[in-house]
Amino acid sequence: xxxxxxxxxxxxxxxxxxxxxxxxxxxxxxxxxxxxxxxxxxxxxxxxxxxxxxxxxxxxxxxxxxxxxxxxxxxxxxxxxxxxxxxxxxxxxxxxxxxxxxxxxxxxxxxxxxxxxxxxxxxxxxxxxxxxxxxxxxxxxxxxxxxxxxxxxxxxxxxxxxxxxxxxxxxxxxxxxxxxxxxxxxxxxxxxxxxxxxxxxxxxxxxxxxxxxxxxxxxxxxxxxxxxxxxxxxxxxxxxxxxxxxxxxxxxxxxxxxxxxxxxxxxxxxxxxxxxxxxxxxxxxxxxxxxxxxxxxxxxxxxxxxxxxxxxxxxxxxxxxxxxxxxxxxxxxxxxxxxxxxxxxxxxxxxxxxxxxxxxxxxxxxxxxxxxxxxxxxxxxxxxxxxxxxxxxxxxxxxxxxxxxxxxxxxxxxxxxxxxx
Ligand code: NAD
Numbered sequence: 001x002x003x004x005x006x007x008x009x010x011x012x013x014x015x016x017x018x019x020x021x022x023x024x025x026x027x028x029x030x031x032x033x034x035x036x037x038x039x040x041x042x043x044x045x046x047x048x049x050x051x052x053x054x055x056x057x058x059x060x061x062x063x064x065x066x067x068x069x070x071x072x073x074x075x076x077x078x079x080x081x082x083x084x085x086x087x088x089x090x091x092x093x094x095x096x097x098x099x100x101x102x103x104x105x106x107x108x109x110x111x112x113x114x115x116x117x118x119x120x121x122x123x124x125x126x127x128x129x130x131x132x133x134x135x136x137x138x139x140x141x142x143x144x145x146x147x148x149x150x151x152x153x154x155x156x157x158x159x160x161x162x163x164x165x166x167x168x169x170x171x172x173x174x175x176x177x178x179x180x181x182x183x184x185x186x187x188x189x190x191x192x193x194x195x196x197x198x199x200x201x202x203x204x205x206x207x208x209x210x211x212x213x214x215x216x217x218x219x220x221x222x223x224x225x226x227x228x229x230x231x232x233x234x235x236x237x238x239x240x241x242x243x244x245x246x247x248x249x250x251x252x253x254x255x256x257x258x259x260x261x262x263x264x265x266x267x268x269x270x271x272x273x274x275x276x277x278x279x280x281x282x283x284x285x286x287x288x289x290x291x292x293x294x295x296x297x298x299x300x301x302x303x304x305x306x307x308x309x310x311x312x313x314x315x316x317x318x319x320x321x322x323x324x325x326x327x328x329x330x331x332x333x334x335x336x337x338x339x340x341x342x343x344x345x346x347x348x349x350x351x352x353x354x355x356x357x358x359x360x361x362x363x364x365x366x367x368x369x370x371x372x373x374x375x376x377x378x379x380x381x382x383x384x385x386x387x388x389x390x391x392x393x394x395x396x397x398x399x400x401x402x403x404x405x406x407x408x409x410x411x412x413x414x415x416x417x418x419x420x421x
Contacts, residue, residue: 010302012091018327023403040067040090048132053122060116062133067093067109070413074110077151084113101406103348103383105355118153130158134165143176149354150180160185176361179354188357190372196230198349202341203318205384215240220292223299224248224274227320236261245290251275252283297324304329319343334397342399352379
């Protein structure tokens with residue numbers, strides 16, 4: 001969750017706008033076009049009354065932002081967190097527009113959230129809240145209009161409740177209304193690993209481009225959850241890299257000779273954290289500044305800032321998390337010759353397989369995991385090549401290049417469709 005506060009460097013909406021503005025300026029877009037591309041199409045505020053277990057009524061606030069639907073249905077997760085704000089939801093929705101465009105999947109961008117600390121609710125209360133949100137906003141959601149997915153503190157369980165509620169209202173089973181569902185409820189093979197797999201593919205492509213061997217490269221991973229854990233596992237298993245440091249909320253550990261990642265994954269599943277892993281030493285300094293070749297921030301926003309960017313040693317940063325680097329930090333990293341694979345490209349494997357899930361739901365025909373993985377690789381290699389080409393041609397960072405590719409794709413559709421008045 002972004003700790004925006006008074007510090008504009010950490011405000012997600014400000015950061016999203018700054019990233020957009022830099023790329024849009026390079027493209028020479030007119031003011032009106034920029035305004036149109038930047039502004040969310042629609043943000044809905046929905047108050048959600050829920051009967052709590054003790055019989056009292058509590059009213060929660062929910063949001064759904066459709067930033068863009070010009071390339072296809074709005075796509076983006078639903079976040080349950082006590083700090084959710086309308087600005088954060090709108091910033092995250094705009095990132096989804098650019099992410100779907102850079103990955104070249106036929107979706108727009110959306111995001112939703114409910115202001116709630118889910119740890120304070122029982123399972124029954126959470127189910128009633130999720131169903132109320134799905135039902136109250138069912139005129140907005142739909143396979144052809146707006147397709148949510150999990151985000152912070154929501155997962156397969158909430159998506160199954162969502163599908164059920166939406167299906168009850170539409171009087172037929174409608175799996176394609178959300179993605180990130182359990183396999184038995186219309187989920188896709190390979191979805192759980194998709195984001196980490198995409199991070200691995202992007203890092204592999206970056207190394208190829210820079211002519212840096214990935215075999216034996218030293219990697220530090222901040223956030224050893226779904227994205228960080230899978231990225232680490234695949235970087236070791238498929239690419240021969242070495243994970244030398246890892247962290248999560250329990251602490252940070254390191255081993256300059258390489259951590260035993262399969263054993264660490266097992267350990268984390270049992271002990272709920274990396275701290276105390278046998279064969280490692282505790283890391284007392286920041287993992288972001290660890291002496292390594294590749295850094296994978298896979299935890300939260302705003303981790304690499306103007307305060308620590310100069311101390312980063314990695315040559316490549318693969319952004320598994322959304323928004324882990326502030327625009328000020330970007331400038332420092334660029335000047336140091338550090339290559340940042342931007343979030344909208346690097347973690348787009350998740351939404352790409354979400355798209356495959358939606359396609360499979362609509363076909364009623366499900367692909368084996370190897371087919372999902374092959375198609376993901378094909379999509380990401382193409383997206384990566386498009387971004388590198390622009391970065392080299394325009395002499396800009398990978399982030400600016402990714403935004404340029406994305407903005408151009410969205411704007412082109414506007415130009416072709418024309419302005420309805
Ligand atoms: P997760 O909850 O599985 O893992 C997050 C990890 O970060 C946990 O290990 C947690 O302990 C750790 N963490 C939290 N605060 C930390 C801190 N201050 N220092 C170090 N570690 C910390 O979540 P995830 O699904 O892996 O998502 C991680 C990031 O990737 C988020 O920014 C998310 O928005 C982004 N992302 C996820 C997906 C996806 O498909 N899961 C897709 C795109 C982007």
